[in-house]
Amino acid sequence: MIKHLKCLRLLAVLTFLGSLNPSAWSQTNLYPLWVKGPDSNRVTVVFLAEGYRNTGFTVFRNQAQALVNQILSKPPFSEYQNHFNFYAIAVPSRESGSDLPVTGIFRDTFFNSAYQNYGQSQLLMVPPNEFDTNYARGQGKIDALIQTYVPEADVRVVLVNNDLFGAATVPGGLTVIASTDNAYPLTDTLLHELGHSLGKLGDEYETPFPEFQGAEEPNTTTQTNRNSIKWRAWINPTTPVPTPETAAFNNLLGLFEGAHYFAKGWYRPKLDCRMRTLTNSYCEICTEGMVLAFNRNLNVIEESVPLSKQQIHTNSDAVTYSLKLLQPAGHALSVQWFLNGIPVAGQTGSNFVFSPQNQGNGIYNIRAEVSDKTALVRTDLDRVLLRNASWTAEVKLPVPQEPIRISAEVTATEFSLQIPKINASRYFVDNSTNLLTWQAAFTNLNPNAPFVFTQPLRFLPWPQFFRIRVE
Numbered sequence: 094m095i096k097h098l099k100c101l102r103l104l105a106v107l108t109f110l111g112s113l114n115p116s117a118w119s120q121t122n123l124y125p126l127w128v129k130g131p132d133s134n135r136v137t138v139v140f141l142a143e144g145y146r147n148t149g150f151t152v153f154r155n156q157a158q159a160l161v162n163q164i165l166s167k168p169p170f171s172e173y174q175n176h177f178n179f180y181a182i183a184v185p186s187r188e189s190g191s192d193l194p195v196t197g198i199f200r201d202t203f204f205n206s207a208y209q210n211y212g213q214s215q216l217l218m219v220p221p222n223e224f225d226t227n228y229a230r231g232q233g234k235i236d237a238l239i240q241t242y243v244p245e246a247d248v249r250v251v252l253v254n255n256d257l258f259g260a261a262t263v264p265g266g267l268t269v270i271a272s273t274d275n276a277y278p279l280t281d282t283l284l285h286e287l288g289h290s291l292g293k294l295g296d297e298y299e300t301p302f303p304e305f306q307g308a309e310e311p312n313t314t315t316q317t318n319r320n321s322i323k324w325r326a327w328i329n330p331t332t333p334v335p336t337p338e339t340a341a342f343n344n345l346l347g348l349f350e351g352a353h354y355f356a357k358g359w360y361r362p363k364l365d366c367r368m369r370t371l372t373n374s375y376c377e378i379c380t381e382g383m384v385l386a387f388n389r390n391l392n393v394i395e396e397s398v399p400l401s402k403q404q405i406h407t408n409s410d411a412v413t414y415s416l417k418l419l420q421p422a423g424h425a426l427s428v429q430w431f432l433n434g435i436p437v438a439g440q441t442g443s444n445f446v447f448s449p450q451n452q453g454n455g456i457y458n459i460r461a462e463v464s465d466k467t468a469l470v471r472t473d474l475d476r477v478l479l480r481n482a483s484w485t486a487e488v489k490l491p492v493p494q495e496p497i498r499i500s501a502e503v504t505a506t507e508f509s510l511q512i513p514k515i516n517a518s519r520y521f522v523d524n525s526t527n528l529l530t531w532q533a534a535f536t537n538l539n540p541n542a543p544f545v546f547t548q549p550l551r552f553l554p555w556p557q558f559f560r561i562r563v564e
C-alpha cells in the first residue's frame with residue numbers, strides 16, 4: 094500500500110525549512126514495508142531516499158524492501174522480527190548520486206550528502222558536516238520529514254544512491270547513512286551501523302579515528318580485571334584474560350586487545366565480530382546488546398485486560414484477567430501469575446481466572462510477570478526482559494448468613510437468652526412487649542463466641558419479645 098502524502102500536512106514543515114521547493118514535497122511517498130503493531134511499541138526504522146530522482150522511487154522502494162527482508166532474516170533480528178516496523182520515505186533529488194567535494198564532484202540531491210568527510214573517503218554524511226554546516230540542508234530535512242510522517246521512528250536510515258562505498262552513524266545514533274554500492278553487501282553495512290544506532294555498540298576495529306573516541310560501549314572496555322569485565326558472564330574460567338589471539342580461542346569469548354580505534358589498551362569480547370569486520374556476524378556480546386536494545390523501549394505486554402487496574406467484584410462470577418503478548422518469533426515468553434505476591438501453581442498462560450467466590454471477601458493483588466528467558470542474554474542489569482501487569486481486586490460479596498437459633502430459658506427467678514456464635518462483626522438485640530415499639534437491649538461487639546444474656550425475672554414485663562440485628 095502506498096500512502097500519497099498530502100501537501101496540506103506539509104505547510105508547517107515548509108515554513109520551517111524555508112528554502113525547500115514545495116513541488117519536491119508533493120512528490121514524497123511513504124511506503125509501509127513491514128508493520129507489526131503501533132510505532133510507539135515497536136522498534137521503528139525508516140529508510141529515506143537520497144540521490145534518487147522521482148523516476149527512481151520504485152528502485153528505492155524495492156531496495157529498501159529487500160534490505161528489510163534480509164535484515165529480518167539475520168540473527169538476532171530474525172528472532173525479534175515481530176518487534177519491528179519498517180517504512181520508506183521517498184523524496185526526489187534533482188540529480189542522482191552524492192557529492193565528492195575533495196574530487197570536485199557535486200550533485201544536486203535532496204539531503205545534500207557528501208563523501209570524504211574529515212579526511213575519510215568513506216565517511217558519508219549529510220549536513221551539518223565538514224563541507225556544509227547548515228543543519229537545515231540535511232539533518233533538518235530528515236528531522237522534519239520524520240516528525241511529519243513517522244514521529245515515533247527510532248532510527249532513520251538514509252539510503253544514498255551511489256556506487257561508491259560509504260557509511261556512517263551520526264553521533265547520537267538516530268541516523269544511519271549508507272550508500273547502495275556493492276563493494277560490501279549493503280545488508281552487512283547496515284547491520285554494522287544498526288549495531289551503533291540501535292545497540293549503542295562500539296567499533297571493535299583498531300583504525301585510528303581521533304575525531305570520535307567517546308566512552309566505553311557494551312562491547313568495548315579498558316577494564317582488564319576479570320571480575321569487573323562487563324561481559325564476564327560469558328568468559329569461561331579457563332580462558333586467560335587478556336586472551337591470546339590463537340586458534341584455541343577463535344570462537345570463545347574473552348578479552349582481546351585492540352578495539353575502539355586503538356590497537357593497545359582497549360579490548361573487545363571476541364576475536365572477530367560484525368562490529369570489527371562488516372561481513373562477520375555479531376559476537377555474543379553484541380548480540381546480547383542488540384536484544385536488550387530491541388526490548389528496552391517497548392513493552393512485550395501489549396495489552397492487559399481488564400484495562401482498569403482497580404477492580405471491584407460484587408458477585409461470585411469468575412473473572413478472566415488476560416494479557417496480549419508481543420512474542421519473539423522462535424520461542425515463547427515465560428509467564429507466571431501471582432496472587433498477593435505468591436506464585437500460583439500452574440498459572441503460566443496468558444489468562445488467569447480469578448474466582449471471587451473461592452477467595453472470599455478481601456483485597457487482592459493480582460500480578461502477571463512476563464519474562465524473556467532467551468539464551469542470547471546473560472546479563473540484564475536494567476531488567477528490560479522482565480515486564481509486569483498488576484491489578485488490585487476487591488471482592489465484596491454479600492455475606493451469607495446461617496439461620497440463627499436463639500433459645501430462651503426461664504427459671505423461678507431468672508430469664509436467660511442463649512445466642513450462638515455468629516459470623517458477623519457485631520449484633521444488636523432489641524426487646525419489645527408488643528412487637529410494635531422496640532428498644533435496644535444490648536449490643537455484642539464480639540459475636541464470634543456464644544453469649545448468654547441473663548436478667549432477673551422480676552425486671553421483665555410480660556410478654557417479652559426479642560429480635561436480633563446482625564452487621
Ligand SMILES: [Zn+2]
Nearest residue numbers: 312366376379
Ligand atoms: Zn562484538
